[in-house]
Amino acid sequence: MSATIAALEIINLNKFFGGLPATQNVNLQVMPGERRLIIGPNGAGKTTLFNQITGDFLPSSGQIKLFGSDITRMKPHERAHLGLSRTYQIITLFSKDTLVHNVTLGLLGLSPARWNLFKPLDHYQEMEVEARRVLGLVGLGSMADRLVSEIAYGQKRRVEIAMAMAQKPKLLLLDEPLAGLSAEERTTIKELIAAIPKETTLVMIEHDMDTALDLAETVTLLHYGKVIVDGQRDAVIADEKTREVYLGH
Amino acid sequence: MKQISGAIFLALLCVFPLFAGDFYINLASQILIAAIFAMSLNLLVGYGGLTSLGHASFLGFAAYASAWFTTQMGLGVGTAAVASIVATMVMAGLFGMIALRATGLGFLMITLALSQVLWGLAYRWVAVTNGDNGMSGLARPAPFGISLDSGANYYWFTLVVFVVAYWLMAIFVSSAFGSALRGTRDQARRMSALGHEVWMIRWITFIYAGFWGAVSGLLYVYYTKYIHPSSLSITASAEGLLSVIAGGSGTLGGPLVGSALLIILKNYASAYVERWNMLLGFVFLFIVLVLPEGIVPGLKRIFSRRQGGQS
Ligand SMILES: Nc1ncnc2c1ncn2[C@@H]1O[C@H](COP(=O)(O)OP(=O)(O)OP(=O)(O)O)[C@@H](O)[C@H]1O
Ligand SMILES: [Mg+2]
Numbered sequence: 001m002s003a004t005i006a007a008l009e010i011i012n013l014n015k016f017f018g019g020l021p022a023t024q025n026v027n028l029q030v031m032p033g034e035r036r037l038i039i040g041p042n043g044a045g046k047t048t049l050f051n052q053i054t055g056d057f058l059p060s061s062g063q064i065k066l067f068g069s070d071i072t073r074m075k076p077h078e079r080a081h082l083g084l085s086r087t088y089q090i091i092t093l094f095s096k097d098t099l100v101h102n103v104t105l106g107l108l109g110l111s112p113a114r115w116n117l118f119k120p121l122d123h124y125q126e127m128e129v130e131a132r133r134v135l136g137l138v139g140l141g142s143m144a145d146r147l148v149s150e151i152a153y154g155q156k157r158r159v160e161i162a163m164a165m166a167q168k169p170k171l172l173l174l175d176e177p178l179a180g181l182s183a184e185e186r187t188t189i190k191e192l193i194a195a196i197p198k199e200t201t202l203v204m205i206e207h208d209m210d211t212a213l214d215l216a217e218t219v220t221l222l223h224y225g226k227v228i229v230d231g232q233r234d235a236v237i238a239d240e241k242t243r244e245v246y247l248g249h
Numbered sequence: 250m251k252q253i254s255g256a257i258f259l260a261l262l263c264v265f266p267l268f269a270g271d272f273y274i275n276l277a278s279q280i281l282i283a284a285i286f287a288m289s290l291n292l293l294v295g296y297g298g299l300t301s302l303g304h305a306s307f308l309g310f311a312a313y314a315s316a317w318f319t320t321q322m323g324l325g326v327g328t329a330a331v332a333s334i335v336a337t338m339v340m341a342g343l344f345g346m347i348a349l350r351a352t353g354l355g356f357l358m359i360t361l362a363l364s365q366v367l368w369g370l371a372y373r374w375v376a377v378t379n380g381d382n383g384m385s386g387l388a389r390p391a392p393f394g395i396s397l398d399s400g401a402n403y404y405w406f407t408l409v410v411f412v413v414a415y416w417l418m419a420i421f422v423s424s425a426f427g428s429a430l431r432g433t434r435d436q437a438r439r440m441s442a443l444g445h446e447v448w449m450i451r452w453i454t455f456i457y458a459g460f461w462g463a464v465s466g467l468l469y470v471y472y473t474k475y476i477h478p479s480s481l482s483i484t485a486s487a488e489g490l491l492s493v494i495a496g497g498s499g500t501l502g503g504p505l506v507g508s509a510l511l512i513i514l515k516n517y518a519s520a521y522v523e524r525w526n527m528l529l530g531f532v533f534l535f536i537v538l539v540l541p542e543g544i545v546p547g548l549k550r551i552f553s554r555r556q557g558g559q560s
Contacts, residue, residue: 054442080444092439094432105432109444113425117457120420121428167443 005068007032007171007201008053013062015048015225022048023059024225030171030218032067033198037216037233039209041245045225046205047089050173054086055079066171080109083170087160087177089205093148099159100144103131106163134166135159138192154185161192165200172196174204178211190215209246213237221245262408266401274400280505280512281404281411282468287492287504288418289461294490295499296422297454298434299349302357303364304489306344307462309481310367311337312470316384317377326390326471334463341459345452352437364486371478383477387470397471407468414461419501421457430454495536497543506544 008030015023022045030036038046051057053064055076064072071079085106094102107127108114122128135144138158143151148159157177164172177193178186193215196202206212213219219236221229229239236242266274290304311333318329348359371378378384389397397403421427432440433447441447470476479485488511496507514532518525540547 056438056442075446076438076441077444077446080442086442088439092436094435094439096435101428105428105440105445106443108425108429109440111425114429114445115426117421117424117426117453118417119425120423121425122423124425163443 004032006030006065007034007067008203009063009065009068010049010053011063011065013049013052013064014060015045015052015057016060021225023052023062026062026222026225026227028220028227028230030201030203032170032201034201035215035217036201036203037212037219038203038205038222039219040207040222040228042207044207044222046207046222047175048225049222050086050175050203050205053079053173054084077109080167084173085164085167085169085171086173087164087175089175089179091153091156091160093156093159093163095149096147098145098147099135099140099151099162100128100131102148102159103134103162103166104128106166107131110167131166134162137165137195138162139188154181154188157181157185157189158192161189165196169200171201171203174202176205176207178206186211209237209242259412263405266404271400274404276512276516278400278404278407278472279516280509281407282465282472283489283492283508283512284505285411285414285461285468286465287489287496287508288414288501289458289465290489291493291498291500291504292418292421292430292454292458292461294493295497295503296427296430296434297451299352299451299455300357300490301348301360302483302486302490303344303348303360303362304458304462305481305483305485306360306364306367307337307341307459308466308469308485309364309371309476309478310340311463311466312476312480313371313378313384315467315470316387316476319387320384321377326388327392330390330467333467334460337463337466338456338459341456341462342452344459345455349448349451349455361483361486364481365483368478368481368483371481378478381478383475385475387474387476389471389474403472407472410464410468414464415501415505418461422501426450426453491533495533495543497545497547500543500545503543503545510544 006029010026010028013023013026026049040046048057052059055074059072063070066079066082066084069082071082094105104121104127107130111127113124132141132144135141138161140155140158140162143155148156161177174193177189181189204212204215213233216233218231219233220227221236221242223245228241228245229236265277286308290301293299293301314333314336315329318324318332319326324332344363348356348363351359372380389403391397395402397406429440429445429450432445433450437447492507492511493504495510496505497503514529518528522528536544
């Protein structure tokens with residue numbers, strides 16, 4: 001292909017849970033700045049693929065490269081320091097803390113300040129200012145001091161995104177960011193995702209194929225852990241195999 | 250408001266020996282020592298979500314080390330104190346490497362097992378520890394030439410150490426590191442995805458808790474001028490854990506309140522009731538049933554509801 005190094009390259013990846021294959025011979029290349037959508041029915045192995053990219057699960061075999069460097073066996077936190085961020089399908093926030101504290105923990109994860117035992121977190125003005133700025137970007141500026149447990153589901157989805165965006169990741173993985181939202185909320189979050197700068201490469205999972213199509217340039221269809229179709233959006237939609245997976249049974 | 254009541258409370262603690270008799274002064278010293286111990290355990294239990302049943306290891310080891318350094322090695326009390334604290338922290342580092350392979354129940358069992366090993370050693374390694382007889386005839390330090398042999402002087406010394414400990418641990422839990430620690434308690438997986446080294450955060454906390462555990466051990470051995478293997482027993486660890494849970498884990502004041510309750514009950518109940526351990530059990534059972542989150546957060550909740558507050 002081109003001479004530029006892929007943001008994400010997955011080579012012959014396999015993952016078995018017991019005897020059950022959840023990822024089968026997956027090969028994937030996402031170029032810098034690309035907007036990639038991963039679709040597939042329930043249980044297709046989309047989240048499992050993400051979990052291997054982030055290091056939550058180690059693959060049974062194969063290789064994962066982030067901007068050319070092999071991260072297959074790295075710890076999750078090391079990958080974060082290389083510019084990888086993610087959101088979760090099942091909301092994973094610090095529910096007893098404020099929104100601004102949640103986002104600040106994201107900023108802290110990449111800052112050497114996280115090793116300081118003697119300086120109160122709220123003395124790091126610049127981190128708090130930045131956290132509030134990012135919350136403003138996702139439309140939650142006025143709620144920054146509320147507890148996560150007090151806000152609505154759709155707002156929590158936005159905090160998930162804010163937390164990841166605050167890290168200014170080079171590669172951002174979004175796992176069903178639109179799941180469980182009303183049509184109105186979907187529009188808001190889609191706009192939010194569309195506004196993410198091109199310096200951030202995006203890989204987004206959706207299992208309902210229509211909801212997020214307009215956000216993507218390229219689409220990968222997973223089924224039973226395998227890549228069935230992979231390519232430009234319209235080509236994937238038009239592909240017969242796509243229709244088989246979604247309408248065929 | 251909070252600061253004013255804190256200052257008044259501290260002032261009362263300072264002048265307390267001027268009004269109280271020796272029995273109460275000593276009781277108060279014991280409470281402060283137990284509170285430092287419980288506060289250090291609370292760093293793990295309350296802020297790290299790591300329930301240890303072996304925290305007496307640190308108290309007992311530091312106490313034994315100080316006794317050994319002063320009586321066998323001929324070190325001065327001050328030098329021995331520093332050496333004991335360093336040795337305890339090294340041990341905490343090793344114990345942490347073993348115990349932090351697990352979390353939850355696994356962590357609890359490993360900390361228990363490690364402390365049982367120390368307890369067994371204290372009994373069996375008679376040449377060093379004097380076994381069941383314990384080590385006696387130990388001296389108190391004399392900072393700036395001030396003798397700490399009177400109950401009141403020792404109380405003030407303990408109070409100074411307590412205030413510093415409380416202050417530093419309060420800073421710790423609100424620090425950047427402490428915030429990350431609480432994050433690992435609530436969402437460990439998310440924390441690693443955000444770039445936090447969860448294992449390292451826990452390990453450092455384990456050593457830091459070991460440091461304050463060692464400080465409480467020194468205060469303890471200076472107070473009793475005697476050390477016995479029972480200080481390393483599971484009972485000693487469990488009493489610390491009970492104080493934390495009863496007072497309110499993950500709060501700054503909780504361990505102090507829990508320790509006060511424990512020490513007062515122990516001293517009074519053992520004087521009047523033969524089966525005082527049972528009484529202790531009932532009191533703590535009562536607390537856990539009525540105020541499951543602990544005394545300090547529980548009273549806060551009731552109080553704020555009375556005032557019609559929302560939080
Ligand atoms: N930790 C695990 N242990 C065992 N099996 C697992 C584990 N995680 C996922 N699986 C299995 O792997 C398969 C793929 O699951 P995965 O969560 O990746 O699907 P998905 O494509 O994200 O589905 P959904 O659209 O429902 O989120 C499923 O059969 C699932 O049961
Ligand atoms: Mg999924």
